[in-house]
Amino acid sequence: MRVFKFAVAALLACQLLAAPAFAIGDPSEALPDPAQEARAVAIGQQLRCLVCQNESIEDSGAELARDLRKLVRQHVAAGESNEQVTAWLVARYGNFVRLRPPFAAATWLLWASPVLALIAGICIVYLARRPLPPSPLSEAEQDRLRKILEQ
Amino acid sequence: MNRRVLLLVPFAATVVAGGGFLAMLKREQEGTFDPRGVPSMLIGKRVPPFALPADAGSLAGGFSDTDLTGRPIVVNFFASWCVPCMEEAEVLMGLKQAGVPLYGIAYKDKQAGTAAFLAKHGNPYARIGRDDAGLTGIDWGITGVPETYLVDKTGVVRWRFVGPLPAEVAAGDLKRQLQAYA
Numbered sequence: 001m002r003v004f005k006f007a008v009a010a011l012l013a014c015q016l017l018a019a020p021a022f023a024i025g026d027p028s029e030a031l032p033d034p035a036q037e038a039r040a041v042a043i044g045q046q047l048r049c050l051v052c053q054n055e056s057i058e059d060s061g062a063e064l065a066r067d068l069r070k071l072v073r074q075h076v077a078a079g080e081s082n083e084q085v086t087a088w089l090v091a092r093y094g095n096f097v098r099l100r101p102p103f104a105a106a107t108w109l110l111w112a113s114p115v116l117a118l119i120a121g122i123c124i125v126y127l128a129r130r131p132l133p134p135s136p137l138s139e140a141e142q143d144r145l146r147k148i149l150e151q
Numbered sequence: 152m153n154r155r156v157l158l159l160v161p162f163a164a165t166v167v168a169g170g171g172f173l174a175m176l177k178r179e180q181e182g183t184f185d186p187r188g189v190p191s192m193l194i195g196k197r198v199p200p201f202a203l204p205a206d207a208g209s210l211a212g213g214f215s216d217t218d219l220t221g222r223p224i225v226v227n228f229f230a231s232w233c234v235p236c237m238e239e240a241e242v243l244m245g246l247k248q249a250g251v252p253l254y255g256i257a258y259k260d261k262q263a264g265t266a267a268f269l270a271k272h273g274n275p276y277a278r279i280g281r282d283d284a285g286l287t288g289i290d291w292g293i294t295g296v297p298e299t300y301l302v303d304k305t306g307v308v309r310w311r312f313v314g315p316l317p318a319e320v321a322a323g324d325l326k327r328q329l330q331a332y333a
Contacts, residue, residue, distance in 0.1 A: 050189060050294040063259070064294065067285050092292040094192050127157055 029066075031073050040076045043085050044069055048099050056099060185313075192292050193300070193308040199290040203280025206257050208269045213280040214254055220306045223332045224252045225299060225325070227276070227316075228288060230260040231268035233296045239315035240272035246321060247275040251329065255279040258288050258296050301325065303332040 031037040041058055047068065049060035057065040057072070068089070075085045089097050101107045109116075137145065178184035193199075198216045205213035219226070227243060229236045246253055255276035257265045260283070282288055291300070294313065301310035310328045312320060 053187060064285075064289075067289060071286075071289065092192060092289060093294075094190055094292075096189050124157070124160075127153060130153075132154075 029069060029073070031077055033077075036076050037073075039082060040069075040073045043076070043082050044072050046086070046099050047072070047089060048097050050093060050097065188313065189292075189294055191308070191311040194311065196308060198302055198306050198308060199287075201280075201287040201290060203256065203282055203287060206255075206265055206279035206281050207262060208266055208274055209255075209276065209279035210274075211278050214278045215280075216306065218278070219254070219302045220304060222252060222304050223309075223329055224254055224302050225329075226254050226256060226302055227300075228256045228258045228282075228291070228293055228296050228298045229268075230258045230296045231264035232260065235315040236268075236297045237272060239297055239317075240275070242316050242318050242321050243275035244273045245318070246325075252277055256287065257281050258293070259283065259285040299325075301328050301332065 031040060044058035045056045047057045049055045049057045049062055049065040049068075051062035051064050052060045055065075057068045072085055072089075075088060080088075086098065095101055095104075095107075101110065103111050175184060175186070179186070198219050200216050202215035203213045225246065243253060253275050255278070257279055260268075260281070262281075265279070265281075280287075288296075291298075297315055299312045299316050300308055303309050309332055310325070312325070316325070
């Protein structure tokens with residue numbers, strides 16, 4: 001019985017911890033048009049909060065992130081495309097603001113790293129699994145070989 | 152032979168990675184590398200257009216991007232609610248005493264708050280503009296306050312410092328930049 005109560009309490013605690021993931025979406029921030037709001041969310045989820053850095057501006061509770069969410073919505077409501085809105089922010093904060101960096105001279109290694117790691121892995125497995133070359137004959141064996149050849 | 156070379160690979164990789172991390176730590180200590188730093192997009196570009204209303208504490212009204220020409224000007228984003236801004240107040244007063252033209256932008260601050268802050272820590276600014284909505288700050292690409300910029304006499308941003316300005320940076324890097332763009 002006690003174990004059951006503890007399990008229920010733990011479950012409730014988990015739900016409480018999970019709740020903040022939805023808490024940021026203040027309904028007063030949302031655009032009246034659901035399609036535009038969905039676009040704004042999609043854009044915001046790809047933009048890094050400059051304060052928390054590992055959160056998107058849609059997930060962050062920082063003041064700057066709130067201002068940026070508002071600006072993204074203003075630009076979406078003004079009829080700009082997703083690319084235009086993102087470019088507007090990149091012009092101010094650089095590619096750092098994008099959670100998904102573009103393929104460029106500075107990022108090709110980042111994008112190529114899974115393929116390079118796979119090739120390196122295949123090379124290592126190939127080299128490690130190759131049979132060893134036979135070890136040179138010992139003196140006793142060479143003597144035996146000589147004797148066999150002399151016969 | 153091949154296998155022995157293969158055994159050296161993890162060792163060599165560790166040495167290379169260790170050397171890299173050591174270099175990062177060293178440069179972090181020297182202040183030339185900040186892993187959390189966001190490079191400014193404004194360096195080498197013209198100041199974005201803006202026109203800020205004057206703060207009550209401003210000696211010569213508010214200012215706009217066109218006012219940042221004719222001589223190199225240091226622009227400092229600050230706020231009374233920002234604790235690191237108190238830390239750099241003394242350094243900024245030092246710049247004023249050294250005759251460096253310093254313009255302030257009160258970022259998302261309340262009039263009364265700015266007034267109390269300037270009364271307590273001194274007013275190093277020749278002009279103060281109010282950025283109540285924080286939109287000018289976003290146009291400059293600031294990630295927080297304080298941030299300090301050097302704008303040269305043609306209105307092009309040349310230098311930026313994030314966080315409270317240390318006395319060593321004011322006397323070192325900033326001074327050199329001011330001389331270079333004088």
